[in-house]
Amino acid sequence: MPGDRPANPLAGEVALALGGQQFLFRPSFARILAAEAEIGSLLDLAMRAGEGRVAIKEIASLLWFCLEPGEIDKPTLQAFGDRILAAGIGQVTPAFRDLLTVILGGDADPVDA
8 A cells, every 4th residue: 555655634545554554545436435335324334433333344344445546456355354453443443533534524635536
């Protein structure tokens, strides 16, 4: 993944280090549609997240669908989920929260992918 540069919050990017690798997330309309097809409404997800009722599948899926393409192959959702569990949910929660904030708040540059 694009680990050679920091995330650009003005472009709606969120970064997360997992297993010694830097991942970069940037939502787009297509990526959000794909995530919603897998896990349901992101508005419902955000409301449940505010109440602390989010499943690990939802966290992993939203992050995975919003992965920014990079120089190496995108891990499978299963492999990405394994990295999340190895790192601990607490390490991933801030990136998940930040990504939801970007999606709900807007103001980021749109992407096509």
